[in-house]
Amino acid sequence: MRKPSRLVSVVAIMSMCLMSLVWEAPPASAQRRSDIQILGDAETDHIIRKMARPIFQAAGIDPDSVQILLVNDPSVNAFVAGGQNIFLHTGLLLAVDDANQLLGVIAHETGHISGGHLVRGAEAMDNAFLSSLLGMGLGVIGGLASGNAGAGAAGVMLGQHLAERNFLSFSRTQEASADQAGLSFLEQSGISAKGMETFLEKLGVGEPLMNDRDAGYRLTHPLTRERLEAVRAFVARSRHADDRLPAATDADLRRIQAKLYGYLDPRGALQRYKANDPSPAARYGRAYAYFRQGDVRQATPLVDGLIAEEPRNPFLHEMKGDLMLQTGRAPDAVAPYRKAIELAGSEAGTIRVSLAHALLEQRDPRLADEALKNLQIAAKGKAQSAFLWRLTAQAWSMKKNDGMVAYATAEEALARGDMPMAKAQAERAEKLLPAGSPGWLRAQDIRGQTGGDAR
Template sequence: MKVRRGGPSLARHLAQLLALLACLSLMATPVSAQSILRDAETEALLADISKPLITAAGLSPANVQIILIDDPSINAFVVAGQNVYIHSGLITAADDVNEVQGVIAHELGHIAGGHAIRFNEGYSQATKISLLSLLAGVALAAAGAGEAAAGVMAMGQQAALGNLLAYSRVQESSADQAGSSYLRNAGISGKGMIDFFKTLQSQEFRTGVDRTIDYAYTHPLSGDRISRLETAIKADPAYDTPIDSALEQRFERVKAKLAGYVEDPTRTLKKYPESDTSVPARYARAFAWHKSSYPEKALAETKALIAAQPDNPYFLELEGQVLLESGRPVEAIAPLRKATALSGSQPLIASMFGHALIETEDPQYYDEAEHVLRAAVSRDRENPFAWYQLGTVYAREGDDSRAALASAERFDLTQQWPLALRYAEVAMAGIDPNAPDWLRAQDIAYVARAAIEKTGKKRR
C-alpha cells in the first residue's frame, strides 16, 4: 500500500494554515497561558492614572481593573468584561506615564464599544473559513491534487486573515477616536498615545515583523491611522497639558522596580549601574541583587531608599521582603508592620506582614497574624497567597476546620476544583451550620461540584 503525498508545497501551506488557526486562538483567548503580577505600588499607580479616563469613558472605576501580565512583549488587550490587561513589556518600553495612559484610553475604547464580543464574531467567521479550506485541501490532497490542495489552503489562509483584520481595523479606529476623546475630557494630553504608536511603527520599519511586538498583531497600525489620530489629538485643548510630575516620578519607580523584578539581573545592573544613585536606579538594583541572592547588597540599596523617604511604605515593604526571604523573619516584622500601617493595611503588604509573623514560628505572633490576614482577605479575596497564609495560622492554632476553609478559598481562586470541593466538605463537617463560614464553604462546594461536572473531571 502506498500513500500519495502532496509534496513540500502542500506541507508548507498546511503548516501555515495550522499556524494561522493557532494564532487566531491565541488572539481570542490571550490571558489563558499568562500569569498576573500583583504588586501594591504598581496597582495603586495604574488605578490612579486610569481613574479619570475610566470616568470619562462613562464607566465606573469600581468595576474596571487594570491588570498587569508577566510578559516581556509589548502588548495590551481587553477580553470579555471590563478588565484591561497590560504586559510588563509595555511598561518597561514606555518612555513616560502619558504613553501608558494613551494605551489605557485606547483599550477603554474597546470596552465601551463592546469590541470583545464583536471580535469573537470575526474570529468565528475566520476560523470557519480556515477550517473549510483545510478540509477542502485535505480532500484534494487525498485525491492526488497536491498543488491544487496547496492553493486552496493558501487562499483560505489569506481569506481568514483578511476577514479577521477587517474586524480589527474597524475596531481599532473606533477605539482610537474613543480613547482620544477620553483623554480630552479628562484633561490629559493625547501626545503619549501618538508617541507610543509612532515608536511601535518605527520599530516595525527598522526590524520588519518582530514577534516581540505583539501590539502590532492585535492592533494593526498604519500611517494613515496614526496621521488621522494625530490631527484630532493636536486640535485638543489638552494636547499641551504637561505630564503630572508626581505621577511621572511614581511611574519611573514602578518601571525600574518592574525591570529589576522581571529582567535578568545582569541586564538590570547594566541598565542601572551603581554610579547612578537616583531613586529608580537604587530600586531596580535592590530587586536585581535580591533576585541574585545578594541580600546584603539589596538591603544596602533599600536602606538608602528609606533614608531618602522614611515613610514610603513600598520601600519598607521591600526591606521586609528581602529580610523575610533571606531567612530573617523576626527582623522583617518591624519594617512590614510600619509599611502595613502607612499603606492603610493594603492587602498585599498586609499578607506579607502576616507571612513574616507566621515564619517566626513563635506562637506569640499568631493572634496578630490571624487578625492581619483576616483583614487582608476581607478587602481582597482574590489573593491565594493570603488565603494560604491564613490557612497556615489556623492550622497552627489548631482550628483545622477554618484551615480547610482557607484552603478551599485558595483552590477556588486557582480553579483547582477537586481540591476546592474536598476542603470545602472538610470545613463544612467541622463548622457550625448556622455560621457564615459554613455557608461560604457550602457555596465553594456548590461551585466546585458544578465545575467538575461541567469539565468531566473526576474527584481524586
C-alpha cells in the same frame, strides 16, 4: 521578588473572551508559549491607577472597579479581559518613553471597555473563576522574598490559548472607535493625546511587524496608518496638545520601570543603572537587582537610604520587610510590614498577606490571631490568592480549628483551579463547622461551584 511556589495549569481559561490592543503583535514564538505568567504589584497598581484615574472617571468608570495586572511577556501588548480588567505586558511598560505614552495605551483600552467591545459570549464565562484567576496574580513583584506574601500560586499558567488569535476577535471599526473614545477621555482629563501619537509612531505603524503566517492575527489587530492619521488630526486641534504631565508622574513611571528591570533582568539592570547614578529610580533598580541576585549586603543600604529619603513611602517599608523575610529574619520583617500597612491604608492588601507570612513563619501560636486578622482583611479586597488561603489554613491549624483549616484549604484549591480538592475540602468543612456559620455557608457555595449539590 518572590518566586511562585507553585504554577497552575488553567485549561478552563480557553473559554475566556478577550479584547486586545496590539500596539505590536507578539512574535509567533510568544504565541506558541505554553504559559503566560501574571504579575501583580501593589506599588505598580497604585502608580498606574493614580495616573489613569482621570481617564477612568472621564469614561464614567469607577476607578476602583478596574483591575490592572501585568503579564510577564516581552512583547508590546495590552488587553482587556472579563470586563474591567486591564492587562499590560511587561514589554509595553518597559517600551514606553514616558507616562504620556502609557496613558495613551490605557485610554485606548478604556475605549474598548466603555464601547462594550468584548467578544459576545462573555456572559458565558465563569466570572467567579476569573476572579480567582486574577486574585492568584496579586503580589508577585511587590515582595522579593522567596514564596512570600501574595506570591504563592501567583505564577498563573493561563495556557497558550490566551495568545491565540481566535480569542482576540475584533474589527478595524472597533479599534478606530476605541482610539476615538480614548482620545476623548484624554481631552476631558486635560491630558495631551501626543502620547498615543508618539507611541504609534514609535512602533512604526504600517511597517511589517510579523511574517506571513501571522497575517490572520494581524488582521484581527489592525494597526494602520489611518489610525495614526486620525490621532494626529485630533492632536492638531486639541486644546491640551502641549500640556505636560507633572514631573512626579514620569518619575513614578521610571521607578516602576526600574523595579521591573531589576526583577526581570538583574544583571542587565545593574548595567543600566550604574553605581554612580544617584537618582531614586536607579537606586531602586539596583536594589531590586541585588535583591534578585541574593546580594543582601548591597541591597540593604540602598533600601535603607531610600527609606531615609521617603519615610512615608509604604512600598519601601514593604521592600525592607521582604528583605528581612527572605534572609530568614521573619521577626525583623514584622515592624517594616506594620509600618507599610499603616502608611498604605486601603491599598495594603498584599502587604497584610506579607505580614501574616512573617508572623506565621515564627511558628508561634500566639501570633496566629494577628495573622488571621490581616488575612481576613486582605481577603475582602483585591489581595485574594491561593497563597493567602494557604496561610489562612496554616493560622487556623495553629489554633487547632480543623473545620476552618478545611474551609481555607477549599478556598486555596478553588483559587488554584483544583476543583476535586476544593469540593472534597468543602464537604469536610461542612461536616466540621457549625451549621449556619460563615465558614459553613461559604463551604456550601464552594461545593456548588465545583459541581456539588448545594443544600
